[in-house]
Amino acid sequence: MEIFNLEIAIANFGPLLAGLLMTVELTLVVIVLSLVFALLVALGGISRFAPLRWLVKAYIEAIRGTPLLLQLVYVYYVLPEIGIRLNSFTAGVIALTLNYSAYISEVYRGGIQAIGRGQHDAAAALGMTGALAMRRIILPQAIRIVIPTLGNYFIGLFKDTALCSVVSIQEVVFTAQILAARNFQYFTLYTVVGIMYFAVSFPAARLVGYLERVTKSGYRRRRS
Amino acid sequence: MSAALPANRRPMIEIEGLHKHFGAQHVLKGIDLSVAVGEVVCIIGPSGSGKSTLLRCINHLEVAEQGRIRIDGQLAYRDEVGGAFRAHSNREISAVRAQVGMVFQHFNLFPHLTVMGNLIEAPVHVLGKSKEAARQRGRELLAQVGLADKEDAYPEELSGGQQQRVAIARALAMEPKAMLFDEVTSALDPELVAEVLTVMRDLAARGMTMLVVTHEMNFARQVGSRVIFMDHGMIVEEDAPARIFGAPREQRTRDFLRTVLDR
Numbered sequence: 441m442e443i444f445n446l447e448i449a450i451a452n453f454g455p456l457l458a459g460l461l462m463t464v465e466l467t468l469v470v471i472v473l474s475l476v477f478a479l480l481v482a483l484g485g486i487s488r489f490a491p492l493r494w495l496v497k498a499y500i501e502a503i504r505g506t507p508l509l510l511q512l513v514y515v516y517y518v519l520p521e522i523g524i525r526l527n528s529f530t531a532g533v534i535a536l537t538l539n540y541s542a543y544i545s546e547v548y549r550g551g552i553q554a555i556g557r558g559q560h561d562a563a564a565a566l567g568m569t570g571a572l573a574m575r576r577i578i579l580p581q582a583i584r585i586v587i588p589t590l591g592n593y594f595i596g597l598f599k600d601t602a603l604c605s606v607v608s609i610q611e612v613v614f615t616a617q618i619l620a621a622r623n624f625q626y627f628t629l630y631t632v633v634g635i636m637y638f639a640v641s642f643p644a645a646r647l648v649g650y651l652e653r654v655t656k657s658g659y660r661r662r663r664s
Numbered sequence: 665m666s667a668a669l670p671a672n673r674r675p676m677i678e679i680e681g682l683h684k685h686f687g688a689q690h691v692l693k694g695i696d697l698s699v700a701v702g703e704v705v706c707i708i709g710p711s712g713s714g715k716s717t718l719l720r721c722i723n724h725l726e727v728a729e730q731g732r733i734r735i736d737g738q739l740a741y742r743d744e745v746g747g748a749f750r751a752h753s754n755r756e757i758s759a760v761r762a763q764v765g766m767v768f769q770h771f772n773l774f775p776h777l778t779v780m781g782n783l784i785e786a787p788v789h790v791l792g793k794s795k796e797a798a799r800q801r802g803r804e805l806l807a808q809v810g811l812a813d814k815e816d817a818y819p820e821e822l823s824g825g826q827q828q829r830v831a832i833a834r835a836l837a838m839e840p841k842a843m844l845f846d847e848v849t850s851a852l853d854p855e856l857v858a859e860v861l862t863v864m865r866d867l868a869a870r871g872m873t874m875l876v877v878t879h880e881m882n883f884a885r886q887v888g889s890r891v892i893f894m895d896h897g898m899i900v901e902e903d904a905p906a907r908i909f910g911a912p913r914e915q916r917t918r919d920f921l922r923t924v925l926d927r
Contacts, residue, residue, distance in 0.1 A: 562772035562831075565723050566786035566838060567762025569754055576789060580776050659775050659818040 445628045452619050452629060459615030460636045466611060467598045469533050474540040474597075475590075481545035482552065483574075496545070503542035509603050511535045516607040532604040540597055547589050551582035584655050591648035595641055612636060673700035675734070676842050676873045677722060677764075682731035684717055684897075691717050692728065693897040699842065704874045706884035706905075709894035710920060715877040718894070719844045722875070723766050724757055735760055736841050762790055765835030765843040769851050771827040773819035779806070779830050780815040783837045791838065798837070805833040809863045825856030829863050842873040849880055881924060885909050893917045 485496040503511070515538075516531040526534065555578050563573035605614035616629045623629075677699040684692035691714045699705050707715045720726040722733060724741050733740045740760045743750045752760075774782050783805065784798035793801075806812050809829040819827050828848055835843060845864065849857045861883050868874055868887050878884055884891050885905045892902040893914070901914045912918050 558768060558770055558772035559774065561725050561766075561768065562774070564725060564758070565761055565764075565766035565768075566834070567758045567790040568786060569758050572789055576785065577774055581774075584776065658820050661778075661816055661818060661821060 443627065444631060445625060448623065448625045448628045449632050452623075452625075453632070455615055455619060456612060456629070456632055456636065459610060459612035459633075460640075462609065462615075463598070463601050463611040463613075464640070466529070466532060466536070466601045466604060466609065467594070470536040470540060470597060470601075471594050473533065473537045474544055477537060478541040478544035479548055479579075481541055482548035485545060485549055486552065500542045500545065503539055508535070508539050508600060509606065511539055512603055512607055528604075528607045528609045531607055532601070532609045536597065536601065536604075540593065544590065544593060547586050547593065548582065551586040552578060554585055555581050587655050588648055588652035591644070591651055595644050595648065598641060598644070599637060673702070674737075675699065676701045676703075676736055677875065678732075678734040679718075679722070680732040680734075682718070682721060682728045682733070684714075684721060684726060684728045691897050692721065695731070695897075695899060697892070697899065699873060699875055701873055702871045703889045704868045704872075704876065704887055705890045705892060706876045706878055706888035707892045707894055708878065708881065708884055708920070708924075709892075709900075713894045714897040715894050716846050719766070719846050719875065719877050722844060723761055723764055725766075735763060758790070762786070762838055763841050765838060765840035767828070767831050767835055767843065767845050767848045769847040771819070771824070771831045771851075773827055773831055773834070775819050777818075778815065779811070779817050779819070779822075782819070782830060782834050783815075786834075787837050802833070802837060805836050806830075808836075808866070809833045810859070823856060824852045825859045828852065828856075828860045832860075832863055832867070836867075842875065843867070845874065845876040845878065847877050847879065849878070879924070881909070881921075893920065895920070 481496055481499070484492045485500075487493055487496075512532065512535040515535040516526065516528060519526065519531075552574075559577055559581070560573060563577045564570075568576070601609075601611055602613040604611055605617060608614060612633050616633045620626050620629045675698045677697070679695055679697040682692050682695040683690070693714075695714075695718055697705075697718075707718070709715050717726055721728045722735075727741075732744070738760070741752050741757055743752070774785065777785060780799060780802050783802035784793075784795060787793040787798040787801070788795055803812065803815065806815055809832055811826060811829055811833070814822065814826065814830070819830065822830065831848075832843075848864075849860050852860065857880070861880060864874070864876070864883070865887055876884070876888070888905045890902060891905045891908040893900045893908065893912070893916070895916050901908065901912060901917045903913075908917065909921065912921060
């Protein structure tokens, strides 16, 4: 049985760290895109225009009913057959964004619906149109409510990017696979990868916990 | 306070034949009502009598199926063309609402904005006022409701009475032609009611046109130019406060007043 080999770990640390940076980059790009896209999906889902609601519903159910891994390979391997050729990073970003937006749009929707009738009434009575009230009154409160939930989803996303190794994005798992194929130091390499994931997720989870406390503590004047 | 029906004054709010159902329930059964400029009309009646619904219809928070509402002479929320109704666009509806202030039982302040943020939100984003002008006016209104030192506070940091006074100032910031008060002291602790009523008295004295749904009989008696008693979706009786409270004509009014005044 192999044991943890510190020399190997140090020798391969550079490429693995580069892989981790790719993982983080992929995560950040998908976070930004899905925050925006999911909001559009959520607003579509509560639209007064019924066909738009149906479209949103169909999209969400299709995404939730199929594995992320399948969605990834679909975007990367199947779309080229109908002439849509994407590089691996773009394919990964698109698949992850489509997948996470489906879930996150439901989070947004829950947040929007958690805002009471009184807020809508007050905004309307002040002459605000529905769109203005949504932008200025409802969404700011709804987003605050869902921040901790979003944080947890994005920690999940950070780990799910590992699936992108199947479309050969040079993220940290794919990098470790390539290195291990050369030197067979599975134990060492994958342990380092595990520690790297943990080193990012654990503080991120603590940060989410902190945000949860802040957002639950209500709206207060900043003491200066 | 004199209480003759102000036939000689311009009507600000006119309601004709208003009907409203919630499902099978007929909650407004043909309401006719006129509020003249500067009048303070108080609506009293048992809960479920349709008072709040009437107020919400005036602001189109509820949509009446039948009847006409005029605000300052203009037909509101829909037009009538040859007997058929044409609903106004959302933008037109919002424009009418912006002219009528409303204060709610549960304040409904915007919790994510400071007191000043609450006051300037609609003047800036609906009326297109500059932030500085809106703040200026906001400070005057906060002084008027006795909360000049609270502009940076968040609503949650205030007592119920203070929140309700902010809500009144927020409605006034739109420079409304009339104000609707929907049981604005009902959710308050008893010791906080007076401060809100004081602000409302002051507003009435300044000549604001007010339609006030209330359980505060003393307020209706002392401040109202006219009192309306509603029951089961109808106006049972309307008269000067001295007559409603002193010598009501209708048995239902007498019964109601006996129950609320005996407490």
